[in-house]
Amino acid sequence: MSFGLPHFLTVGAMLFCLGVLAVMTRRNAVGLLMGVELILNAANVNFVAFARYVEHGINGHVIAAFVIVLAAAEAAVALAIVLAMFRNFGTVHVDTVNHLKR
Amino acid sequence: MIFYAFAIVTVVSAFLVVFSRNIVHAAFSLLFTLFGVAGLYAILGADFLAVTQVVVYIGGILVLVLFTVMMTRIPKGEMRRRGLDRYVPGGIFALALFALLYKVITGTDWPLRSPGVPEATTAEIGTNFMTSYIFPFEYVSLLLLVAMIGAAILIRESKMKPEDIEAARAASYSGEEITEKAGGETATTGSAATENRSEAAAEAGGAAGSATGASTGTGTATESGGPAETPETASEEEQS
Numbered sequence: 317m318s319f320g321l322p323h324f325l326t327v328g329a330m331l332f333c334l335g336v337l338a339v340m341t342r343r344n345a346v347g348l349l350m351g352v353e354l355i356l357n358a359a360n361v362n363f364v365a366f367a368r369y370v371e372h373g374i375n376g377h378v379i380a381a382f383v384i385v386l387a388a389a390e391a392a393v394a395l396a397i398v399l400a401m402f403r404n405f406g407t408v409h410v411d412t413v414n415h416l417k418r
Numbered sequence: 419m420i421f422y423a424f425a426i427v428t429v430v431s432a433f434l435v436v437f438s439r440n441i442v443h444a445a446f447s448l449l450f451t452l453f454g455v456a457g458l459y460a461i462l463g464a465d466f467l468a469v470t471q472v473v474v475y476i477g478g479i480l481v482l483v484l485f486t487v488m489m490t491r492i493p494k495g496e497m498r499r500r501g502l503d504r505y506v507p508g509g510i511f512a513l514a515l516f517a518l519l520y521k522v523i524t525g526t527d528w529p530l531r532s533p534g535v536p537e538a539t540t541a542e543i544g545t546n547f548m549t550s551y552i553f554p555f556e557y558v559s560l561l562l563l564v565a566m567i568g569a570a571i572l573i574r575e576s577k578m579k580p581e582d583i584e585a586a587r588a589a590s591y592s593g594e595e596i597t598e599k600a601g602g603e604t605a606t607t608g609s610a611a612t613e614n615r616s617e618a619a620a621e622a623g624g625a626a627g628s629a630t631g632a633s634t635g636t637g638t639a640t641e642s643g644g645p646a647e648t649p650e651t652a653s654e655e656e657q658s
Binding site: 319320321322323324325326327329330331332333334335336337338340341342343344346347349350351353354357360361364365367368369370372374375377378380381382384385386387388389390391392393395396397398399400402405406408 | 421422425428429432433435436441444445448451452455458459462463464466467470471474475478479482483485486487489490504505507508509511512513515516519520523524528529530531533534536539542543546547550551554558561562565566568569570572573584585586
């Protein structure tokens with residue numbers, strides 16, 4: 317069973333679509349964040365796969381490292397927001413925190 | 419062969435992340451997804467990234483997520499199933515997106531070259547950080563500082579006491595039950611009920627317990643740190 321670039325890209329596409337699905341269906345703010353993490357991981361898989369099979373350089377790895385750092389910063393700030401939301405509203409469901417709509 | 423093992427672990431646990439009702443189960447499934455992606459990195463010859471994935475994602479982000487899940491735990495009875503009205507449009511969109519991506523993946527004539535033997539990448543990545551990518555590198559360090567300050571400020575002060583949080587949460591969920599039971603009737607009387615509640619809240623000495631509209635079904639305390647909704651006002655909402 318051999319594998320190549322399309323296999324890795326397919327795994328990345330699956331991860332991306334599942335992340336989009338999580339962002340679209342989840343109501344819990346932490347669940348939304350997990351969906352975003354899936355999307356970022358899908359992008360990273362694609363970067364590294366292209367770096368190995370097409371580009372033969374190190375650029376894809378460097379960009380993937382940047383993406384990991386950005387994901388860490390995003391997770392820290394977003395989870396702080398979720399905690400603040402829970403403290404001020406008593407819930408983490410994103411569709412019940414809609415004070416600006418009224 | 420080992421590629422398929424990692425790919426199956428990654429995709430199956432990603433499915434569990436999306437579809438499991440319990441958010442704790444989703445978080446633990448995310449653990450296996452991240453491990454699977456780290457394995458894919460290792461297969462692709464990205465040794466530094468595989469280790470970074472394990473250290474940063476699993477050791478950092480996942481622990482943060484689990485702590486947040488534990489600190490914002492909603493009781494099991496209040497965990498509600500996501501209805502088909504959310505799954506159907508999301509599923510259709512995700513399937514269409516995957517079909518499009520798969521068509522592009524299989525249809526494109528990628529300029530492939532034979533991969534060769536993987537080499538150690540850490541030193542080269544470090545050299546690139548300090549030469550070609552020096553500006554993004556400094557920018558990311560600044561961003562991390564900003565994120566740290568922002569997170570510290572966001573979680574700094576607590577305006578509500580724990581019992582007020584409990585009251586607001588109870589009001590929130592009871593409001594949702596009213597909406598589900600009464601349906602259209604509350605939608606028509608929703609605005610009036612909101613006004614009554616805000617008047618009652620104003621009479622209570624500027625108390626912050628402004629209930630939300632019955633159509634959306636949330637009852638939460640607003641700003642200014644006043645006393646939140648007492649159980650009496652919550653029961654009044656149920657009567658109205």
